[in-house]
Amino acid sequence: MPELDTVRAARQPAISSLLSLAASGHGTVLSLKFPYQTQPLPRPGTSAMDAALNRVDKVLDAVLGTVDILVIGNEPFLETRDQDRATLLNPFYEAVAAHVITERERRRGGGRRTRLYMGALNHLEHPDWRTPAVDAWLAHVKATPEIEGVDIHPHVAAIEHASAYTEYVLPRIRAEQRFLATEFSLVQWWKQHWSDPVPAIYADQYGVARGTPVWQEVRDAAATPVTEQRWRDLLTHTTWFASRTRYLTNQVTRFRATGRLAVATYGTLQQPAMVRDLGPAKTPWLLNSLYTNLVVQPSADGRMAHNPAYFDAFRALQDGS
Template identity: 70%
Template sequence: MSDLDSVQASLHPAVRTLLAFAGSGYHTVLSLKFPYQKRPLPQPGTGPMVAELARIDRVLDAVLDKVGILVIDNEPFLETRDLDRAALLNPFYQAVTAHVIAERTKRYGSDCRTHLYLGALNRLHDPAWRTPAVDGWLDHVRNSPEIDGVDIHPHVASIEQAKTFTDYVLPRIRPDQRFLATEFSLVHWWKQHWCDPVPAGYADRYHVPATTPTWQEVRDAAAHPVPRQQWHDLLMNSPWFTSHQDYLTTQVQQFRATGRLTVPTYGSVQGPAMTRDIGPKKTPWLLNSLYANRTARPSPDGRMAHNPAFYDDFRTLQDSPNGP
């Protein structure tokens, strides 16, 4: 949201791209991101709150009745200072939600095509993150008839951990409310094996020292992309990776089994931040992506390399949106 101090909302790259897709008939989800990790959250009735609501109005001018779903925030409990979560977070988001609802009603009555969700909750597999503030946030969702549901981000180490998100959230909102999963991954499982040595067969084939940690080989590939077969061999000869190659299908099936999933969205490309400063403590987000656009070379005809485990399953899931 702070980007809107320097660029018109409709010209913001993310908004402009999403509106182009919406105009072409695609279903779209836009999340509003409020970065307050280093400054206090504004409170209702203050100058900073007035300024934030003005930014929101500029977004609403551009996207209401155009995007399918507007998520009010990205990750509030991660993008807020620790000392603000207990007392300041809920008043801020309640004020923002009330403002968005009022503006949608004023502009479109009950006929607006844009649905509203609150999002997104993180780390609910950890009991320390199931706090009174989180429960208060979910109470607000449940008591707001204009809100269609919540967003969750289960970045976890196992399918079982992901299930704790829906087990915790769904009983705390209304039965008619649903959930999004606009981010989800096994990134913390990858992180547990980030320092494992590369597979022995890979080391022999590509003349890499057998003691080379996986993160180092990935770092080198990010600096100098490798042939797509080499990237495939690195991952598909690693038991910790291949043992979870059905993850995407299994996770989406788990979401759908609740009967209350609206849409899951999965990370598509490797971004610049994912390949910056790769080392043993780096969270390996780039192993999630459907495309290996920064670690593997494109094909001669320019097509990006795929994630060797998830890409085909992703395509199959697209063909069966109402499947199990």
């Protein structure tokens, strides 16, 4: 959101991309990210709150009635200072939600086709993240008729941990409300094994020293992209990765089985931040992405290589299979 102080909303990269995709007939979801990790959230009724709502209005001018779903918040409990989560967080986001609801009604017309969700909740597999502030967040969602549900981001170490999200959230909102999963992955599982050695069969085949940690091999690939076959061999011979190749299918199946999934989306491209300062402490987000555009050489015709575990599953899920 702070980018909108210097960039027109319609030209802000995320908004511009979604508007273009919407014009092409794609479904679109836009989340409003309020980064307050280093400063207090504004209090309703203050000039700082007015400034935040002015940014919101700029977004609404650009997307209302075009974007299918607007998520009020991105990861509020991560993007807020620890000391503000129990005090300032809910009043701020409730004020933003009330403002968006009022503006959507005032503008009427096609703006009503943009559905509203609150988002997104993290780490609910850990009991200490199921706080009174989270309960208050869900109580607000439940009590506000114009809000259609809540977003969740289950980045977990095991598929069973994601069930903690739906089991906690769904009983606390209205029966007709639904949930989004605009981010989800097994990144915590990857992180547990990030320093494991590359498979011996891979090391011998490609002349890599046995015992080389996976993160180091990935770092080298990010510096000098490898062939698609070499990347595929690395992952398919790595037991902790290869044993999870049905994760995407299984996770979406579980989401759908609740009967209350609205939309699930999954990460597409590897981003530069994923390979910046890559080392043993780096969270391996790049292992999630459907395309391996930063670690694998493109084909002769420019085609980007695919994640060998999830790309085909992702395509199949588009058909409901």
